[in-house]
Amino acid sequence: MPEGLEAEIWRRAAQPLVGRVIHQAWADHRVAPDGFVDQLVGRRIDAVRRVGKVVLVDTDGATLGLHLGMTGRLEVDGAAPIDRLEYSSGADLAEWDRLRLWTDIDPKRVCALRMNDPRRLGRLSLDADLTAIGPDALTLDTSQLVERLVGRRAAIKALLLDQSVVGGLGNLCVDEVLFWSGVAPNRAADELTLDDLDRITAACRERLASMLAAGGSTNGMLSPALRAARGVCPLDGTALERATIGGRTTIWCALHQR
DNA sequence: CGGCATGTTTCGCC
DNA sequence: AGGCGAAACATGCC
Numbered sequence: 001m002p003e004g005l006e007a008e009i010w011r012r013a014a015q016p017l018v019g020r021v022i023h024q025a026w027a028d029h030r031v032a033p034d035g036f037v038d039q040l041v042g043r044r045i046d047a048v049r050r051v052g053k054v055v056l057v058d059t060d061g062a063t064l065g066l067h068l069g070m071t072g073r074l075e076v077d078g079a080a081p082i083d084r085l086e087y088s089s090g091a092d093l094a095e096w097d098r099l100r101l102w103t104d105i106d107p108k109r110v111c112a113l114r115m116n117d118p119r120r121l122g123r124l125s126l127d128a129d130l131t132a133i134g135p136d137a138l139t140l141d142t143s144q145l146v147e148r149l150v151g152r153r154a155a156i157k158a159l160l161l162d163q164s165v166v167g168g169l170g171n172l173c174v175d176e177v178l179f180w181s182g183v184a185p186n187r188a189a190d191e192l193t194l195d196d197l198d199r200i201t202a203a204c205r206e207r208l209a210s211m212l213a214a215g216g217s218t219n220g221m222l223s224p225a226l227r228a229a230r231g232v233c234p235l236d237g238t239a240l241e242r243a244t245i246g247g248r249t250t251i252w253c254a255l256h257q258r
Numbered sequence: 259c260g261g262c263a264t265g266t267t268t269c270g271c272c
Numbered sequence: 273a274g275g276c277g278a279a280a281c282a283t284g285c286c
Contacts (some may be wrong), residue, residue: 003264009260053265070265071283086265086282096283119283121265154276163266170264217264224264247277261286268280 002068003217004168006012010074013081020103028098031228032124051166052133060127069122078110137168140204158246159186171248175204176220182256185245
């Protein structure tokens, strides 16, 4: 489920953790660095932030990074801000837990913070270097995008998915942004006009904000249901195109995206 | 059973 | 050297 929008939803939901002290921690060692638990127990949570798709828990010691991968989800005090994964049944087995944190104040007597990830593509980090992640999609402006695209000739979709170009965009959001921008995903980045890039950054700010308010990445016009159904363009009724671009399944309208 | 899935990293080829 | 595409990772679900 996690693109930047989901990470933002979880970041907001985790704010009640700020000020608490971590009393106990458990992690699946296969997805956590050595010494993980020892570096967190006894630490006070100072802030919960987000960089791109990564949720960061700052403590008075290390900063815990939650990289949700393809199927990771979070619960705070036993509540899941996003309860169902789009491409899974909604099952939530204890054996899929990758992180459990308890604090000095656990109102519901359950984990203050729990990460559950069936597919185990997610990771836990401590003081990870995230400096390579580009400007955030939710506030992206055209000058930032131009700067990051200089010298790049790959398909615009592949570059928007690259976290070092723009932070937070995943497969669904990129398709949605390009859909509203009227730019075809297979266009070479160096052939786009400034006007194209303006429409892309405007779509990032406006459409992503509205998807965030609606609950996340699955709330675009190109819904997962429409993607799977191989339907028609909701704007003009043209049969949607489908191809692999940037290594990911891509949906677009060849009539209004050029 | 075959194929697909909201992601990232690695490898080899230009 | 660095950009780029394909493969690998790991597992569940239809």
